Amino acid sequence: MFTIAVQQQQYKTYILSDETVGSQLEVVPERGGIITRWRIQGKEIFYLDTERFANPDLSVRGGNPILFPICGNIPDNTYTHNGQQYTLKQHGFARDLPWEVTDQVTEDKASLTLVLNSNEQTRAVYPFDFQVLFSYELQGNILEIRQQYKNLSSTSLPFSTGFHPYFLTDDKTGLKFEIPSQQYQDQITKEIHPFDGNFDFNRDEIDVAFKQLTSQSASVTDNSRKLKLTLDYGNKYPILVFWTLKGKDFYCLEPWSAARNSLNTGEHLTVLEPGSSYTASVRLTADFF
Template identity: 95%
Template sequence: MFTIAVQQQQYKTYILSDETAGSQLEVVPERGGIITRWRIQGQEIFYLDTERFANPDLSVRGGNPILFPICGNIPDNTYTHNGQQYTLKQHGFARDLPWEVTDQVTQDKVSLTLVLNSNEQTRAVYPFDFQVLFTYELQGNTLEIRQQYKNLSSRSLPFSTGFHPYFLTVDKAGLEFEIPSQKYQDQITKEIHPFNGNFDFSRDEIDVAFKQLTSQSASVTDNSRKLKLTLDYSNKYPILVFWTLKGKDFYCLEPWSAPRNSLNTGENLTVLEPGSSYTASVRLTADFF
């Protein structure tokens, strides 16, 4: 049985349930269209910093924030388009703006569709007209996120997009990684390192990008939680970013369509012609063992 309930918490929260599987998803449209929680049989999949979430002046640290129209940051938070300079903060504005629910499905599956349309606020920092549609679909132990990006401008629309899922963990030493790449770039030092499946979790921060991906699937096995997470992504995502902080009970494995600063460099940047659209999908599967 599939259901959608609406609760008025600090924000209006949509709770999607696959009751047969004991799987639940919580979505908060007005707080960046974010998935805040995903539970399977009462076990939390995502980490959520509830204090930051409660403060609308802070970006959310937890759940699955949406990255658009950039991934990462750009130098001095500025870029130039048609000779004019604009300010765009890290990861863009989609994760901070309210989204609207446009569709709900509870027949044979449970899904929620949200939309973000360009407006005066977005055009002040990103001078384009667009529409972004996300469908969150929950079935069993699988969460699928289907996306559609539409260029409503009379000129080309440049962007990158991605996700920043925070996965809950209690013992990073018990994590095993299967990432389809043999090297990564340290985003702090810019150095390239070979990857043998391990990270040095004694470091204060790990922030690395895998660019030469050899498949559309990666997984992390958390032996302390007896949980294997599999991330499947369409070929629109040629980059995986891994990020974590020492002393925090999370790690992030993030599919990105382009690297940092692509709005300035053009590297892997998606450019949509006027009136055209672009689709992508990401699927997360959580298996307890």
């Protein structure tokens, strides 16, 4: 049986449940349309820094933040369009703005659809008209995120999009990675390194991008939690970013549609013609063993 309940916590929270298998999803539309929690039989999939989440002035560190209209940052947080300079902070504004719920479904799955429309606030930093629709779908141990991006402008709409999921882990040294690439670029030094399936978790920060992907699926097995997570991202996401900080109980494996600074470089940048739309989907499967 599938249900959607609404709770007034610090923020209005939508709780999607598949009661047959005991899976549950929590979504907070007004805090960037974010999924904050995903549980299967009481076991948390996502990490959440509750102190940062409670402070609306801080970006959320946890759950599954939305990246739009850029992934990563751009130099000095600025770019130029039609001779005018704009300021756009890291990962864009979608993760900070309130989204609006437009539809709920509890037949055959629990599905919640949210929308983010361009407004005066977005146009001040990104001079385009758009509509972004997300449907979060929960069924068994699978979370699917269906997306639609619409260009409502009279000019072309340049953007990149992605997700920044924070996966909870007890012991990073017990993680086994199956990432379909033999090399990555260090996002800090820009150096290219071969990838043999392992990371040096003694480093203070790991921030790397896999750009030579040979398939559209990756997985991480967490032996300490007896959990295998599979990420299926389709051909709309040609880049995977891995990020973690030493001493923190999370790692992030992030599907990006374009590279850091693509708004300036054009690398993998999506450009929508006026009136056109673009769809994409990301699926996460959580298997405890």
